[in-house]
């Protein structure tokens with residue numbers, strides 16, 4: 001498969017501050033990657049180096065074998081940055097046409113209006129749009145040249161649920177047609193549902209890089225949840241095989257364990273009368289919390 005992005009020892013310092021610590025990684029065609037991390041982790045700095053907007057302190061970036069910033073690079077890469085603002089005075093249609101004119105094989109105006117979900121707003125001035133509508137317009141602008149690689153910094157900020165659903169549907173369709181997408185987001189559930197690959201970064205350092213399912217099970221524990229029988233105490237479960245943590249909320253108890261099958265068996269054999277037993281996979285949010293808490297300890 002064709003390699004799209006390649007980072008080699010990529011690093012960025014602002015004075016003494018290491019915004020991105022040396023990073024080597026590659027991305028293949030069609031991958032959707034969510035870059036996750038707390039505020040100030042280094043996500044935007046990484047994205048801006050990928051786009052050629054910031055120069056690395058050391059190391060290199062290439063996309064499709066080209067250095068960022070050149071014209072052929074820009075023809076294949078679409079970008080949406082956090083601070084994207086519409087041009088004053090232009091209508092939605094004119095703004096899209098202006099961007100279309102920059103590319104040799106742009107998407108049609110109708111397609112871009114549909115991506116933005118702004119068909120009915122085509123004649124409005126872009127500055128009169130709501131915050132979420134502006135974000136949708138900015139996303140459509142990043143798609144104007146029908147890019148092979150899309151780099152999106154917090155694309156869903158300000159979007160309502162319906163707009164976010166539409167956005168993620170578009171991302172799924174793009175990936176299915178072989179486009180590569182790298183995006184940052186704070187919506188972990190959505191990232192989990194759509195991304196093939198999740199990269200967790202904190203304090204400029206990559207803490208985890210892999211498929212969401214792998215990351216979840218390696219960073220956090222499965223749990224067994226049930227309704228506690230009358231009069232039972234946390235100590236009744238903390239000594240069960242493999243139980244690492246017991247949490248109780250009202251009548252509901254949650255046991256975290258590496259081997260949830262063994263816990264289930266022990267519950268059934270124990271005969272204490274636990275009801276409505278469920279086994280839960282860790283969520284991406286739990287994995288993210290576990291990873292970034294560990295990263296914080298190490299820092």
Ligand SMILES: Nc1ncnc2c1ncn2[C@@H]1O[C@H](COP(=O)(O)OP(=O)(O)OP(=O)(O)O)[C@@H](O)[C@H]1O
Pocket residue numbers: 014017018019037038039040041042043044045046
């Ligand atoms: N121009 C700059 N000068 C000095 N420090 C900077 C500059 N830009 C970013 N930084 C610092 O580099 C670190 C990484 O910032 P960055 O904006 O990349 O984080 P982020 O992960 O995108 O955060 P957020 O989720 O808040 O957008 C932060 O400590 C930030 O203060």
